[in-house]
Amino acid sequence: EAGVAQSPRYKIIEKRQSVAFWCNPISGHATLYWYQQILGQGPKLLIQFQNNGVVDDSQLPKDRFSAERLKGVDSTLKIQPAKLEDSAVYLCASSDYRAKNTEAFFGQGTRLTVV
Amino acid sequence: AQRVTQPEKLLSVFKGAPVELKCNYSYSGSPELFWYVQYSRQRLQLLLRHISRESIKGFTADLNKGETSFHLKKPFAQEEDSAMYYCADGSSNTGKLIFGQGTTLQVKP
Numbered sequence: 727e728a729g730v731a732q733s734p735r736y737k738i739i740e741k742r743q744s745v746a747f748w749c750n751p752i753s754g755h756a757t758l759y760w761y762q763q764i765l766g767q768g769p770k771l772l773i774q775f776q777n778n779g780v781v782d783d784s785q786l787p788k789d790r791f792s793a794e795r796l797k798g799v800d801s802t803l804k805i806q807p808a809k810l811e812d813s814a815v816y817l818c819a820s821s822d823y824r825a826k827n828t829e830a831f832f833g834q835g836t837r838l839t840v841v
Numbered sequence: 842a843q844r845v846t847q848p849e850k851l852l853s854v855f856k857g858a859p860v861e862l863k864c865n866y867s868y869s870g871s872p873e874l875f876w877y878v879q880y881s882r883q884r885l886q887l888l889l890r891h892i893s894r895e896s897i898k899g900f901t902a903d904l905n906k907g908e909t910s911f912h913l914k915k916p917f918a919q920e921e922d923s924a925m926y927y928c929a930d931g932s933s934n935t936g937k938l939i940f941g942q943g944t945t946l947q948v949k950p
Contacts, residue, residue: 730884766850766942767942767943768927768929768940768941768943774936782933831886832884
């Protein structure tokens, strides 16, 4: 089966600019996650969708980050304006239902560098 | 708050040596724990989950509730095991994963 697709793979922007990442989950997966992975740390959940509704966005810096999942399929994550500390790999993952012990499938990630 | 601790950032062993990657969790109930692995230039992928009680690529992990640990073990390391390993807690009702900071396993020839 096709995996989770993310684009772009790499992005370099100046601070205060805006940027958007796109994710296409595995077909049929109702749950979609965006994780932020700063260098030397484990992934940290930013936002979780179940279909097109938000389940958990407690760690999302809402003053600058926003995310949407149109029609319960693709998702975009936006940062506006970006700060230097936003430099990280942004991982999208999906799973087939919201339950424990479900495997999450990850995309290749988007590496963001803010200069 | 739930927390996962992997005390070693780097573990370096020789081929054929035993490996143990440490993981401790803080969840007080019945935890749902996973090990994910990221090989060089590949995406993060599931290695094993504790509920399955299976051995994958020779790796096993036993849940020890008394010590709140879920250490990953392999009796004889292979060079292809070199990768980044993350322990994750999926105990949240939403199914989200809380990751440790990861351990780089380096298996030398």
